[in-house]
Amino acid sequence: MDHIFTISKKPSRTLNPYKQNIFNKLEKSILCAVSSRNVISFSTESNIEECNSLYWSSNVYVADLNNPWQVHKVLGNSSPVTVLQWDFTGDLLLVADESGCVKMYRAKDNILNDWVLISQTLLQGEHILAAAFFHSGKKICLNSDKKDSPSYIDKFQHVKFACSVKQFGGRPANGALLLTTTGMLAAVLLPQATSQSPMIVATESLGPTRIFVKTADICYGKNGHFLIAVSSGDPAMPIQCYKVSVKKEDEKCTIKSQSLLSFFLFGAPKEAMMDQLRKEKNCTVSHIKWIMREDADSLVVTASSQKMSCLQVWELREKAVPVHKSLMGNSETPQFYNTVLWQYQCHFQYNNKVTSLATSKLSLLNNISNGYVVVTFADNSIHCLYRDTLKQIAYTTLSVVPRYLDEPNSKYQKVSTNIASIDMSWLGNVLLCVDSDDSLHLFKLPPQIESSAPLSVPYCTTILEYCLMSGFDWLDFLLVLRPGMLDAICDRLTESFNRQPPSVQQFFYVQYLCIKTSLYRLSFQGLSKANDLTQYLMLHSISTAFKSLLRPSEMNSHEKSPADSLASVIAEGQSDVDKALTLMHLEAKEFTVETTTLQSLQQLIQWVADLALNLLVKFSDSRPAAGKAYELLRDVKALNMLREMLVLIRIWGLLRPACLPVFIKSDTNLDVLALVFKLLSRLVQNVNEPDDALIDECCLLPSQVQIQLLQPSNNRPVLASPHLAQQILPLQLEFNNEPECLASNSDSNAGQTVDSIRHLYLGKTPRVIKQCVRCGSSAGMVQATRTAAIRAWDQRWLRSCQCGGLWRMQVFSA
Structure with missing residues (x-):
């Protein structure tokens, strides 16, 4: 688990008094989330741009993972943010707080530093605890039986999975399911892009009566339902599970909740360990996570106190129970009936308090729980565990070096820094952490499938082919590759792609070229x-x-x-x-x-x-x-x-x-x-x-003839570059300040700025342009001649640059 970088804000000589007084109360307001397009979002308790501010605020920022120091503030919230969630496409960002306000944002015209509010819902008096976007019904997995097949169609299979909410014609609806601390469910259905109909909001109680919920998690069932696990925080109370269905009928939405089996943490066979934890003061159930996001049947639960913690994995299994003789009648043969029970599987114990928990978002192999559980503790240790056995794969410690140590006579006040929240990338290659001092940290994770061995060329090729078929962004995978294996990966990927049928090659050709180009840039x-x-x-x-x-x-x-x-x-x-x-x-x-x-x-x-x-x-x-x-x-x-x-x-x-x-x-x-x-x-x-x-x-x-030279890409400072392999990790970076260690020696900004899409000269210093956050290519913001052909050409590059990177608007002062 190599530490890649640490990004901090500018050091402040004044200490925010709210940091020490209310951090323990608002520890849930520091969050982070990584989208499927490798755009990171995180919330902080202070304004990054105004380091000397003495006022508390809960702010949400976004940045691309390739240059995470360039952050953009989406909103400043008056209430602590409790939920940060991306949808499956990485287009929508859901922000919810403890006052019951739910906001959904989208990047305007796909510009990363220009976000617009598309919907807002207020659940008066409710503290929103968890949220999940509706599932689209699309799921692609690696076929374990045919993983060595040369054909993409055989190697990757579309798994039958129902969407969460169906609209007219069976199309998946767009929206989110919310859960509050009082046990209230809320479904928010967004209108279609071409429809003028209003947003639909429906509420329902999770159980027969409203209950207090301290921690919860939501996952998806293969039949279109949601599975919700909740806990009141008391380890003596059961972990309760519910099956929730959301349906749209005409212009109304209905929510149905059904109670499922529950279990007690103290029912685990490790009685000595649980007895010791039971005697601890202030022992609480702090975190709950489904092992898999899709079609899960296992839970990982943490019970922790100030001195020790225990992670347990419980699995829902079908068990045959023998029928008593008195109920068998005249039959002499033994009879059994099948029932479903929660069974304790394994545990992991550590002598410190759990601060955050994360599980893998994707299951690359269908119906096989491959992936990790990553847990952090109050001593800033990070443990990467197998999902099924909780055996430790990797271990590291976040060592935070305060910026003021370089100045022996400085007047900076020292504060203790702890990990507040973690999240894994969708492919599970990197781990993002945000600490109590609003700093970001990135760590490498072992390979998802072949965790016991280093990265191999066949495994790397399979992951890139999965990105090609599924449409997921592969940037996080580029950050863990070794430079010496790039040529072998490119050759194997090219050979594999050339064996595909012409129809498959034609459909994925542009994406294939983007992947190869990004590999060569390393x-x-x-x-x-x-x-x-x-x-x-x-x-x-x-x-x-x-x-x-x-x-x-x-x-x-x-x-x-x-x-x-x-x-x-x-x-x-x-x-x-x-x-x-x-x-x-x-x-x-x-x-x-x-x-x-x-x-x-x-x-x-x-x-x-x-x-x-x-x-x-x-x-x-x-x-x-x-x-x-x-x-x-x-x-x-x-x-x-x-x-x-x-x-x-x-x-x-x-x-x-x-x-x-x-x-x-x-x-x-x-x-x-x-x-x-x-x-x-x-x-x-x-x-x-x-x-x-x-x-x-x-x-x-x-x-x-005079030959006009073609201008190469800008080669702006980015993480996925050959300069990263030459640096001593972790990189010490600063928000909104480009690192010189990753900058190219060539001055690519000299001369005229060329529109990389329309191939027009924009001048030496154009006032407003949009730049790719990955390759640095520029494009004009002013509309050109609007014929049908040029409109179609512009639409081709509206969502992203030709390299696959997102656009960022750049404004130069006169």
Whole structure:
């Protein structure tokens, strides 16, 4: 469990008096949660931006895990925050407090530092204790019987799982289930995005009578119901379980709660241990967690006092009970009846008080409880335990070094710092901690499935393939990889992907390129390959967008579409672009596009031509003798795609000459498009051993035409970079202050700012742009020419950057 970083706020010379007085009362108000998109949210008891403030406040912040020092304040709450919860997609953030206020936030236009309130509900006089978003019914697991299968379809299975609430047509509803300390349930149903109907709120009692609940946890049943385990905090009282169903009927919502079996902690066979704990003063049931979030039948419960703690695992099992002889009648054969009972499984004991508890969020293997229980104690020790046996896998201690120790004569007041809350990433690779001093800490965790062995290449490939199929973000997995295994993982992932059927490859191709690019970015040797893959991803996207504008003629009797006919002509190896046009024999209608649309795409057309020129110029340096390999130049598929785009641009230039790329030439009669197409066609014929005449012609290109260099990514300071492996961990970081140790040596901010999506120049210091939080690419916020084609292009990158990272709005002062 390596400690990756610690992020602290600026040291303050004044101590907030509320910290010592009410921290014990409000220990639940310091929380943290990690979304499926690896966006972290955490609540603090002070304002990070105003370190010297003497006023208490409960604030919620969000940040991307790749640069967690760049935090954004979502809200400042007057009541202590008691629940922080993300939905399955990572889009919605639920914030609830002890005054009964429930708020749901969404990032406006997918901008990470701009959040809007989409719903608000007030449960007057209720202290909200737990919450869970409705399940969407989608669940993908690794098939343990076919985990070595080369096919993704066989290797990963869609598990039958019912959604929590169904709408018209069986679609899953969006909303959340809430539980308060008085035993009240509340269901909040959000309206559909296209609907004007109001939000629906329903309430119901958890049991026949209202009960006091101190700690609780909610999980999902496979039939669409919820399972809730609650405790009053008294270890002498039973741990009660309930089955809760939420249904939507017309414009109303109903909640049904059914009591299930309960059990007593003191019913465990370890009587000596429990007797000792029973004698302790102030012994309470402090935490309850379902072992699995989906279809769980096991609970881990903590009973702790100031001096000692005990974790117990209880499992719901079916047991055959013999029938008494007096009830068997005349039958002489033994008879049994099956019943369901809670059975004690194992325990873990420690001589300190439990402060927080977390379990794995995903079960990668279906119906198999693989994963961990991570527990922290008052001495700041962190224990990683097996979920089923509670045997210790890893152990570490959070050593908090106060910032003021560097100044021997300082007047800083020292306070004790304890871990307040922890949460695991969805893939279970890292553990996020927030302490009582509002600092963040990140730790590596052992592999989820192969915990007894170090990371292996087959295991890493399987996890990345799971992310490819399920759509989960893989950033937390990048933080635990060793640099020496990156090439082997990339090779194995490529080999595995190429064995998939064409339909599977086509569907997951963009995501596959994003994963490979992120892997290459983790090493200095792979940065050139990452840049090539980024350019190829953009070329692939432009090709898809351009071909989608082609429409087959109504009178055309050919079976091939215009795009297929274009590809077949390119495959013939014609090196003359004008002869390629005559060989196509297609009707003009099939390639006719409105002139306004063509003009709006001019910047994309210009980028394609610039890419072709840049590749040919670099070709002379890419020979094996030079020792440099440009992967894009060796990719015949990419070169043919580029040739297709040049032919298409040639055709569109006849319809709208103004849409053609602009070149600064030494000879006004030089046809640059024809020359580039000819050179690319000769290159495709033999990419590994080109003739010397082709190399000489490529060397002459800079003297014939001015070549606009393509600007690489910004390479802004991020965790998932080759610099992390060179640092001494843990990194000591500060909120809203970029670390110099992770910064690139090259000044990528010099010169003009280029829109990485529309490929326009935004100026040297544009006032407002949006930047990717991972690769640092920039994009303009001002709307461009609004044709249907350019709107579709912008929508392609609205949710995230081409690397998969989220956008962050950047405002520069004049």
